[in-house]
Amino acid sequence: MPEYSDAQLTSTGRASLASSSLALGPLDGRYRPQTAPLVDYLSEAALNRDRVHVEVEWLIHLCEKRVLPGLEPLTEDQVAGLRRIVTEFDESSVAELAETEAVTVHDVKAVEYFIGDRLEGLGLARLRPLVHFACTSEDINNLAYALGVRDAVQQVWLPAARGVVEQIRELATAQADTPMLSRTHGQPATPTTLGKELAVTARRLERQLERIGRQEFLGKINGATGTYAAHVTAAPAVDWQEISRTFVEGLGLTWNPLTTQIESHDWQAELYADVARFNRILHNFCTDVWSYISIGYFKQIPVAGATGSSTMPHKVNPIRFENAEANLELSCAVLDSLASTLVTSRWQRDLTDSSAQRNIGIGFGHSLLALSNVAKGLRQLDVNVEALRADLDTNWEVLGEAIQTVMRAEAIAGVAGMENPYERLKELTRGHRVDAARMQEFVKGLGLSEAAERRLLELTPEGYTGVASQLVGH
Structure with a gap:
């Protein structure tokens, strides 16, 4: 890979780092449009804005509660001025914090200085010691x-x-x-x-x-x-x-x-x-x-x-x-x-x-x-x-569960000839394709009660869904 001087990088590579194709990761590159909404909350800039927000609100809170002698609640204009430090936080603020952090080698200390530097313009220079009061980072x-x-x-x-x-x-x-x-x-x-x-x-x-x-x-x-x-x-x-x-x-x-x-x-x-x-x-x-x-x-x-x-x-x-x-x-x-x-x-x-x-x-x-x-x-x-129906129509063997369960119920009701329902359906269906005609032939030969036989003869794979449609509402 060729090496470039700082001057060359400034005019070429660094100037184009905003290009999505040069981002180190896809979230900030190829997929930036989809993930951009998170930048307002989870980026480094957003973290610094929220740090400023916390520091400003802590200062306002300490004044409001008069925790120290000589403190009074701030006026509405003073509170509004302090909160503008947060609402007006922008790219230049990010750049300023970066410059300060390069000296402090501490991100939260840079935020403290950032706020302190703005207090004089708000007529609140005397409150500079109250920024970050009793706080650890x-x-x-x-x-x-x-x-x-x-x-x-x-x-x-x-x-x-x-x-x-x-x-x-x-x-x-x-x-x-x-x-x-x-x-x-x-x-x-x-x-x-x-x-x-x-x-x-x-x-x-x-x-x-x-x-x-x-x-x-x-x-x-x-x-x-x-x-x-x-x-x-x-x-x-x-x-x-x-x-x-x-x-x-x-x-x-x-x-x-x-x-x-x-x-x-x-x-x-x-x-x-x-x-x-x-x-x-x-x-x-x-x-x-x-x-x-x-x-x-x-x-x-x-x-x-x-x-x-x-x-x-x-x-x-x-x-x-x-x-x-x-x-x-x-x-x-x-x-x-x-x-x-x-x-x-x-x-x-x-x-x-x-x-x-x-x-x-x-x-x-x-x-x-x-x-x-x-x-x-x-x-x-x-x-x-069409594909769903075709798949159902080629798998009539799935009705084996229904038939053997009806046979069990018939046996309990005293209908003769209902012995070994599982085993009989297993012999019919396992390893075999069973079409509608073969399944109905099997049902007719079981000796079921008239009502049970009619239910099974009317049953198709497409209709064997129980109360599935009703369950959708849960």
Whole structure:
């Protein structure tokens, strides 16, 4: 690989790093349009904005509670001015923080200086010592991460996930009565309906979304080792636990009253485990849909101008579901790693959580990309009813279950000649294709009661679906 001078890189390579083709990873490159909504919540810039937000609100809170002599609640204009530091946070703010951090070699300290430098312009220079008052970096970081993850989940990931589940649910409702041959262990089995099978997936996914929707997002602000030692030393008469609780809850988070230097991150592990479980259920759905496409149960609607295969023009490849599979696997790998890493910490603090949490956006990004692909894939599916019917019509042996169960019931009712029903159906059907005529001939020779015989003679694989269509509503 050729080497370039700094001047050359400035005019060539570095100037074009915004190009998607030069991004190190696909989430910020090829797939940027699909994952861009997460940038507002889980990027480095968003983290710094949220850090500024926490620091500003802490300063406002301390003044409002008059925790120190000489402090008074700020005026509405002063509060508005401080909050503009957050709302006006932009690319130039990011660049300024980067320059400061290059000197401090500490990201949160750079945020403290960033805010302090703006207080004089607001007529609040005397409050500069109150910025980051009694805080350790983790007091700011844990709250900033909680805000970012909460908003990413609630504003971006959950709406996308709910949208996909609703698509599956709508397809299930539309196909509630469409008979389909089941396959257990890959072999023909008791028929179901396509809608019922889709509804199973929808309900599984809905349960996970309900869990994720109830997720608590915890936070703490209690000093270097969670003891409020500096707080109490500076202002011993103040109820610092109450100050902490009201502040954290004022941010819309759940207060964690008992921590070491770090908030324990258990809530994050819980959330990531639930999202990973959702991913895995959706992955199972993708592999099933892929398989149904391969046997012709689903037809893919061609997209005008799109190429299915570079050499085989007849093909429309199920790329949306394949892409989703890969990205769900990647998402789970990251989320599983985060969940296992974040619940451990050496004594009162080590830095593994800090490094790990910088990858939260990657875990959610791959999941969001998968959701986008599943949504597109579902929109391009059409049900091949003819293929479903043909498969049912060539598997009359699946009625063996129904016949031997009716024979058992007849035996209980005292009908003679109903011995060994399972074994007799096994001899008839195992390893043999049985058509409608052979099955009906068998039924007529059993000596069933008139009502039972009539029910079985009227039964077809297509009609042997029980209450499957009714189950779709659950």
